[in-house]
Amino acid sequence: SQQGEEDPQALSIQEGENATMNCSYKTSINNLQWYRQNSGRGLVHLILIRSNEREKHSGRLRVTLDTSKKSSSLLITASRAADTASYFCATDPSMDSSYKLIFGSGTRLLVRP
Amino acid sequence: DVKVTQSSRYLVKRTGEKVFLECVQDMDHENMFWYRQDPGLGLRLIYFSYDVKMKEKGDIPEGYSVSREKKERFSLILESASTNQTSMYLCASSLFDPRDEQYFGPGTRLTVT
Helix, strand or coil, X not given: CCCEEEECCEEEEECCCCEEEEEEECCCEEEEXXXXXXXXXXXXXXXXXXXXXXXXXXXXXXXXXXXXXXXXXEEECCCCHXXXXXXXXXXXXXXXXXXXXXXXXXXEEEEEC | CCCEEXXXXXXXXXXXXXXXXXEEECCCCCEEEEEXXXXXXXXXXXXXXXXXXXXXXXXXXXXEEEXXXXXXXXXXXXXXXXXXXXXXXXXXXXXXXXXXXXXXXXXXXXXXX
């Protein structure tokens, strides 16, 4: 099974509302990253949070990391139609020496105008 | 801004054909990656390269090979395309540490008939 799993798989909200997505993982990590993918396009890096950080902000994005629960959340405040996309978490397992990120299968966010 | 470009957005090939997917990055990144993305499976790493002529197998290397003759260019080769290789292929690069922020190309949607 995958290291990072997002929840929910799909989310539909009204423009202006907040959107929260969660990512759970199984083993200890060095860092966790969130990416966005617009339909049929490549991924765009949003934010990286390291294992010794608890919270990080970037514009309307807020990411939290709880290493004791092995989970992270991505909050998008005051959502816009342009935020409609899939959101992926990617983890860097600290016990894995293979130097690769492990991506989850994503949350599909629909922001209705 | 880092730019990662892929040679084709859409490609249709026949079973048994040899297929070349090319990726170019313009920011002197050390690491380059090839992923495939399938619905419900997230991104899976096929190969990555940490230097010219250096490569490492990812999770699903079977049926693929790669070539990195120049630092900016990373090619994915399907030696004999099969229908189960129909997928979205994403190229990415990262500066020094392969587990840090990755920059993605727009993707190539390959259909093998």
